[in-house]
Amino acid sequence: MLKFRIARSDLSSHWSTSADGWQAGGSSVLPFRNPALESFAVTDGERTLLVNRERGTVSHATAITNVSPEELRELFEEAVAWPLDHLTLLLSRHEARLEAHAGRWGTAPLYLCERDGVLYGDWDAAALYPYLDAALDPQLAAVFLARFAQPYSRRTVIEGLMWLTTGAHATWSARESLSLHYPPAEPVPRPRPLKAEADAPAIFLGILEASMRRWLDRGPIAGAHLSGGLDSALVVATGARIVDTPLRTYGLLMTREQRDAQQRRRDELIARFELRDTAVMGEDFLPFDGDGARMRTQRVVPWEEIYQEATDRLLLAAREDGVTMMFSGIGGDELCYPHATETTKAADECGVMPSFLTASAIELLRDVPASIDCAPTAAISTSALEGFGASATRNLQFGLWPVSPLATPELVRFCRRLPREWRDDRRIARTALARLGCSTVVTHPPEVDDFSPMFDRCLITARRDFMRSLFAESRLAGLGLVDRDRLLSAYDASCAQAGKEEPEARLPFFATALLELTLRSIDARRPIAPVIAA
């Protein structure tokens, strides 16, 4: 929600209003401006409080108001306890110290890095690349290659780049380097019996609708993703009932082989809820498209949206329609996951190890997950928080504020407490959708959405030469994480097996390409050191 650069030498300076935010000497803080958000600043002369948060009533006010020390303390306590998402900076002149506090929602993560006495913070990780070296955290890189996952942690796979996870706070001062502190773990809701008269689907819909109204009551113009799956259908069907004008929706269409079933579901939703829909053919904008922003601007962030090029087209259409806030179905799957006591799934299940990892990379994986510095249990499912990390930056790049009504603390708490019979086969979601008037075409599709043909088209045909050229000059091989020759031969063999093995067997190759491109992106964005004349 903020972009900032703060020099140590400015920590004792007075802050003032700038054209876009706040400044002190050569330091600056820029709040993200969107009708769903508000910002304000206060100072007692010694401390300055800068706040950007989901909206209450104050809109965007960057003028710095003078308050008493007691008022500042109260405003700070209110800011860090804010029930929606927020990013709060507290700067102390006397202590030459900064605190950055993240809200409990994790909607738009803040990334941080420190270089040459300057602290940089940004909602776009790639914007910090100029201040980083092209280096990876070896253990997290091995995890990423083996599992295609960036664990939800203050550590990232990029060395020196920190992620301010939900509810965490960062400290930095004239005397101390950057340090990120996790909050205590949230209590884990457990299943319990429902009262006999409880109408679970009605309660589910009541909570969902009330949550969505929070954002719709004032200001933002809403749009919504609509793949036609259960999650996006629930969000769109609920949203369409409570907006004044037809809801604008945006759908990423699968390849021809899968599109008919997807289109039937989308057609029903579009007709029933009178949606104004825009669709993009995913296969027209496959990953690593040379015209897409990811490749054109060399900003590859490993944990971001896989189908970024296609998703960008949807977000661009939304912006051109005047939309300022995008609903998504992120978090819907997680509402109904089995609890730990209800599953026998092996904890260390991670599939077959990619054959091209070196012995030292496999050695690094031996300590996983125990040594990975994961964030504690939060009010929102970890995988939903990871989903926010994948999608938030792209939304903000297009001026859109992302909202995920299926990942609100209140809906998560309700669903996680439901008896198993309401969570199995996602019965609560299917029944709620039927209550909203959807047929079994939408509530009980025979198959889940399958993007694998699109994924395979990218890896096996459209981008094969590109992938081979990346692997042939592998930087990961130089770092000792992969064996270049085995990588190339394994990739060729996997492409030859297309149609005979699951597409997910090819995920490690995609993960490898992302890390290769990330290293190149960081290098490309590093400023050239100025030549100093003797």
Added chain:
Amino acid sequence: MDVIKQISDGSEWFETTEEATHFSEAEVDRATMAKAAGARDAQKKKKT
């Protein structure tokens, strides 16, 4: 504050509103790992 008022999370419809305290350390590990496995499944399903 009106638009951010806290809303019901349905607690009143459960037999007891007594909330679970934190898991023991072993349970947290188990829950975290089960979640991680579930998350990986979901991620693969979405990404491939």
